[in-house]
Amino acid sequence: MRIFARPLARLAVSLAGTASLLAVAAPAPAEAAPLGRACMFVAPKGADRVGHAAFAIKVRGERDHWIYGSFGSTNDAPLNGWIKGGTWGQARSHFKKVHDRDHHDPRYYTQYRCVNTRDGNHKTAQDWYRTVQARGYNLHTNNCLHMSLAVFKGYSSVLRKDRRLVSATDKFPNWYFGTALGKAGWERAKVV
Template sequence: MKMYGRRMARATAPVIGALALFASGAVTAPLEAQAAPAGRVCMFEAPDGAYGAGHAAFAIKAPGKTNHWIYGSFGSTNDAPVNGWINGGTWEKTRGHFTSVRDKDHNNARYYTRYRCVNTRDGDVKRAQSWYTTVKNRGYNVATNNCLHMSMAVFKGYSEALRKDTRLKSATRWTPNDYYNEVLPAARWEASHSL
C-alpha cells in the first residue's frame, strides 16, 4: 500500500504543478483552431469622386486559387464605361489597375487612393458575378443603384457571411465615403490601406 501511495503522489505532482501554473496565468489553455479564410474582399475608394461623395469599386479573391481576383466598378466616367466593367487577374494587376486610374475632374490626379479588405469564411465567384450582372442590368441610378450598391451586391453575393452581417448596412442613403469611413470599420474590416 505504501508503494501505491508513492506512485500516486509522483503521478499527480506534475498535474498539480500544471494546474497551479494555469491558475496563475503563466500557462493558458490552447486556443480553439480557427478555420483558414476561404475568401477575401476589398473595397477600393476614390474619396474625391462624385463631387466629394466618393466612388466605390470592388475586388474579390477567387477561393482555391493562389492569386486570382475579380474586380470592377460601376458608374464612374473616370473608370469607363459608366455602365460597369469587370476584369480578372492577379492581386498585382488588380491593385495596379486602381492605382493607374486618373481623375479627369481634378487635374488628372490619382482617382482611387485607398482600400479596405476583410477575410471571409466563404466565397462564391459565380454568385458574385451574377449579382454584378443583376445590378448592371438595372441601370445606374445615383440614389438607388450606384457604385456602392454594386460593390455591396457583389460582396454579399460572394459571401453568405457578409450577406448575413447586420453591421453591413444597406447602401441606400449612404455616400461611398461615409460607408467606407463609418460602416466598414464598424463591421470590423481591416484598416484603410493607401494606394
C-alpha cells in the same frame, strides 16, 4: 509488487516521451480551405466629393486570382460598369493607374479596405454584378456603392448576414468606406 513499481514508472515516463515524440512527428492535418477576401476601393473626390466605390474579391481556392470592377464612374469608364480578373498586383495596379479626370489629379482611387470571410463564391458574386448592372445606373438606388455591396454580399453569406453592412441607399461611398466598414470590422484603410 514493489519490484515492478519502479520499472512500470520508468516505462510510463518512457511511453509518455514516445507519445510526445509521436505527436510532434505526426503529419499535420490538411489545411483548411483558404479564406475568402473582399476589398472596397474608394475614390474620395469622386461624385462631387461624396466618393466612388469599387470592389475586389478573391477567388477562393486560388492562390492569387481576384475579380475586380466598378460601376458608374466615367473616370474608369464605361459608366455601365466593368469587371476583370487577375492577380492582386494587377487589381491594385489597375486602381492605382486610374486618373481623376474630373479634378485633374493623377490618382482617382486612393485607399482600400479588406476583410476575410470564411466563405466566398466568386460565381455568385459575378451573378450579382450582372443583376445590378442590368438594372442600369441610378444615382440614388443603383450606384457604385450598391454594386460593390451586392458583389460582396453575393460573394459571402457571412457578409450578406452581417447587419453592420447597412443598406447603401441614401449613403455616400466616403461615409460607408470610413464609418460603416470600420464598424463592421474591416481592416484599416491602406493606400492604393
